[in-house]
Amino acid sequence: MQTDGGYGKAATIYVSCDGSDRSNLSSALSIRLVWRHKTGETHISDDAAFAKAWQTSGCDRGSSLSLHVCRNQDQLSQAPLENRTCAQCGQEFSSRNQLMRHVQSLAHYGNEEKSEGVRSVRQGMAELQDRCDVKELEPLGKGQGRCKAWELYYQDLDDFQQISSLMQTAVPYCFRTVPTSPLWELAMKNLNAEATLRRPQGLAFDGAACNCWALTSDESWNLLQAAQDCGAIQRQEAASMVPVMLLQVEPHHFVADLCAAPASKTLQLLDLMAGSPGDVSPGLLVVNDDSWSRCATALRRTHQHANPSPLMWLCGDAREFPTLHDHSDGRVRGARKIRFDRVLCDVPCSGDGRLRRSPSGWASWHPRYMLQMHYVQSAILKRGLTILKPSGLLLYSTCSMSPIENEAVVAAAMEKFGPDQVRLVPVEEWSHAKGLSTWRVPVPDFASEPHLSFGTREEVSEHSESLWCRNGGPLAPTMFPPCNPEARAALSHCIRISPTHGDFGGFFCALFEKVAPGPATLPPRLLDSTEGSKATGMKRVKEVKDGKGTKGTNPIPSLLAAPNGAQLQWLVEWFGLLSDEEEASKLGVQRFPLELVRNDPNLKDGLIISSQSLCRLVLKHARPRVLAAGMPLLADAAEISKDPRDRFDIASGAAAVLARCATKRLLKVCWTTFLALLQGESVDQAAETGPLVVVLDLDSTPAESHLKIPLCLSARLTARGAVVAVDGSAQRHSLLKVLSRVRQVK
Ligand SMILES: C[S@@+](CC[C@H](N)C(=O)[O-])C[C@H]1O[C@@H](n2cnc3c(N)ncnc32)[C@H](O)[C@@H]1O
Numbered sequence: 001m002q003t004d005g006g007y008g009k010a011a012t013i014y015v016s017c018d019g020s021d022r023s024n025l026s027s028a029l030s031i032r033l034v035w036r037h038k039t040g041e042t043h044i045s046d047d048a049a050f051a052k053a054w055q056t057s058g059c060d061r062g063s064s065l066s067l068h069v070c071r072n073q074d075q076l077s078q079a080p081l082e083n084r085t086c087a088q089c090g091q092e093f094s095s096r097n098q099l100m101r102h103v104q105s106l107a108h109y110g111n112e113e114k115s116e117g118v119r120s121v122r123q124g125m126a127e128l129q130d131r132c133d134v135k136e137l138e139p140l141g142k143g144q145g146r147c148k149a150w151e152l153y154y155q156d157l158d159d160f161q162q163i164s165s166l167m168q169t170a171v172p173y174c175f176r177t178v179p180t181s182p183l184w185e186l187a188m189k190n191l192n193a194e195a196t197l198r199r200p201q202g203l204a205f206d207g208a209a210c211n212c213w214a215l216t217s218d219e220s221w222n223l224l225q226a227a228q229d230c231g232a233i234q235r236q237e238a239a240s241m242v243p244v245m246l247l248q249v250e251p252h253h254f255v256a257d258l259c260a261a262p263a264s265k266t267l268q269l270l271d272l273m274a275g276s277p278g279d280v281s282p283g284l285l286v287v288n289d290d291s292w293s294r295c296a297t298a299l300r301r302t303h304q305h306a307n308p309s310p311l312m313w314l315c316g317d318a319r320e321f322p323t324l325h326d327h328s329d330g331r332v333r334g335a336r337k338i339r340f341d342r343v344l345c346d347v348p349c350s351g352d353g354r355l356r357r358s359p360s361g362w363a364s365w366h367p368r369y370m371l372q373m374h375y376v377q378s379a380i381l382k383r384g385l386t387i388l389k390p391s392g393l394l395l396y397s398t399c400s401m402s403p404i405e406n407e408a409v410v411a412a413a414m415e416k417f418g419p420d421q422v423r424l425v426p427v428e429e430w431s432h433a434k435g436l437s438t439w440r441v442p443v444p445d446f447a448s449e450p451h452l453s454f455g456t457r458e459e460v461s462e463h464s465e466s467l468w469c470r471n472g473g474p475l476a477p478t479m480f481p482p483c484n485p486e487a488r489a490a491l492s493h494c495i496r497i498s499p500t501h502g503d504f505g506g507f508f509c510a511l512f513e514k515v516a517p518g519p520a521t522l523p524p525r526l527l528d529s530t531e532g533s534k535a536t537g538m539k540r541v542k543e544v545k546d547g548k549g550t551k552g553t554n555p556i557p558s559l560l561a562a563p564n565g566a567q568l569q570w571l572v573e574w575f576g577l578l579s580d581e582e583e584a585s586k587l588g589v590q591r592f593p594l595e596l597v598r599n600d601p602n603l604k605d606g607l608i609i610s611s612q613s614l615c616r617l618v619l620k621h622a623r624p625r626v627l628a629a630g631m632p633l634l635a636d637a638a639e640i641s642k643d644p645r646d647r648f649d650i651a652s653g654a655a656a657v658l659a660r661c662a663t664k665r666l667l668k669v670c671w672t673t674f675l676a677l678l679q680g681e682s683v684d685q686a687a688e689t690g691p692l693v694v695v696l697d698l699d700s701t702p703a704e705s706h707l708k709i710p711l712c713l714s715a716r717l718t719a720r721g722a723v724v725a726v727d728g729s730a731q732r733h734s735l736l737k738v739l740s741r742v743r744q745v746k
Helices: 025-030 047-056 073-078 096-103 121-131 148-154 160-166 184-194 221-229 238-247 264-274 292-303 359-364 367-386 407-417 457-463 485-493 537-546 565-575 581-586 652-661 671-678 726-739
Strands: 002-006 012-017 031-036 042-045 066-069 173-177 212-215 233-235 254-257 284-289 311-315 340-346 388-398 422-424 495-497 507-514 597-599 607-609 626-629 634-636 648-650 666-669 690-696 712-718 721-724
Touching: 148 160, 173 184, 173 221, 173 238, 184 221, 184 233, 184 726, 212 238, 221 233, 221 726, 233 264, 238 264, 238 340, 238 388, 238 495, 238 507, 254 264, 264 284, 264 292, 264 340, 284 292, 292 311, 292 626, 340 367, 367 388, 367 407, 388 407, 407 422, 407 485, 422 485, 565 607, 565 690, 634 726, 648 652, 648 690, 648 712, 648 726, 652 690, 652 712, 652 726, 666 671, 671 690, 671 712, 671 721, 671 726, 690 721, 712 726
Parallel strands: 254 284, 254 340, 284 311, 340 388, 666 690
Antiparallel strands: 002 012, 002 066, 012 031, 031 042, 173 212, 173 233, 311 626, 388 507, 422 507, 495 507, 597 607, 634 648, 690 712, 712 721
């Protein structure tokens, strides 16, 4: 189904739905949103963005949404551009952002509670059909979800018939709970009450899948979305969780994720490294992707994480992933090359393993893609193995079934580095299949007669030398099975996942270990809290600003710039933050880690808290393109003002840090008041304006909320009292959805 829809007259959305089950509107679970800006630019967003659009457009709240069917891309591009008039009150705005802010404002949330209820996509669509002109495209023609060339190429695989027929079926919606989220238990309790959850089939190895679930129906779409928005769960395909499960990541590790967007595995890594909300992680997670637009989507997701303090986002080609340096030992010229304990190479691929989830891809699948991808995949894996520390682990993965992108790339890397440098780590048996040791390499026009492919390098030379890449042809010797029997045998350690193994599409993993001897990263010395013992909070601000705050001044500039002194000074004073351990404990709060504050590379004059390891990175060669780093402390407020009190809100993730350290502007509220704030009400407070942190008092919280860590909200003091801040308002709606199912305390 392809539709274009008036986004409650707020914007124009174009929705294209995967064609797996066109007669069933529940296939909206795999909806993608194509959003055209007033500039004519199109953006393809993910399901989460669609669900938000769905909610704000009125499906949830009973305002109008019109959907029309577009039969092709031309029709989509001719659809009218967005209108910037509010559908509910008719007010006009000069920009879409202003309109969105208005739509999310209190006036539009007033009736939310009354109109809320559990609504599935199916119900929503039924309502829409009553009100709007919703038509459906013709169902898929018989055999349209297949590709003859694909079948011819893979027909020699074991279980091919079974794989082929399972590839025509839908893969279930899977998600994982986020154990560091205070809300995961409540979200699961609510979901269990509304939907039938089960463990994904085939993923039950060694208890590692303990937080992964599959949904047997689409009944809880709204709740799922709300639980995801407030960080209690993350949607992710079951097979896509395997790479991080195999990497054995620990919080103090240095980890690189070379092809990270849209950040599903990055979020999984963060969960393992970040600790509880408000903690500052000791480790380092450097993530990279070469697509700026995909990075932008991914960044939004990681910024919603409760604790992105160890994270640094780079945008560049993974084949040239920069060499980073650190000066943790304090030697003046001793910046050392960073080598990573864990590297994830989840490389770009032809993606035929995803066709079960996105059947529209069958029409465009072509064997030449697997040949094209082999080169970039090999180069990324080579770079990954180079930056890996001795004894470190690297996970190579694709969502392709092609041995040219999988075993061939692995074999080429093994040959390049040799057994003295790297080995393939055998993985405990579960339902997966072993890697292949023989395969055929197709020519690019394999789809046409006579469907030519070669089993060995010699066969190519006999046929035509011009097929070799050195003669300008498409084939490389590294695409073929290795000649050495030992190298072929080692490939059995690779992991092949296919639909016959469970609730999966096709997926491939190989786990490498760098065998060269060398030290592993030990958990770092905990920050010397006595460093600041003689200094008051303000003195420390000055030291950090002057660059005198660390032992042995290093002449090599830091990768993350020193904090903006004025903003930091204001923040410290406004919240009464103390960097001295003794002073802080006298007042019953935690010390504020002032030495970990840096400038936000993303927000002008913004501040971040980064991990110790991130702070130690120095700039020795060219500056990589840093898109974001650490946990943002400040977020843009609604006002355009020079006064930081009006200019900034507290970023929602940082509210938990300030809740532990602030001696001022901290408001502890009971359960009822917390819910009232989420509903858009204000709470009487001192007549001043500026940011405030609201903390839920756990003593007033009903037991069935399962809350063990207090929830914190970024709030703002206004003329009419304390309200949820702009930065927290996106979460407000989803938090309310998850919390309001708990019975009120009388
Ligand atoms: C399979 S996706 C990664 C999925 C991601 N790991 C996740 O779990 O959400 C592959 C990514 O590689 C990126 N990519 C493609 N070529 C690249 C290159 N040369 N360097 C870095 N990233 C690249 C693509 O933009 C894409 O986002």
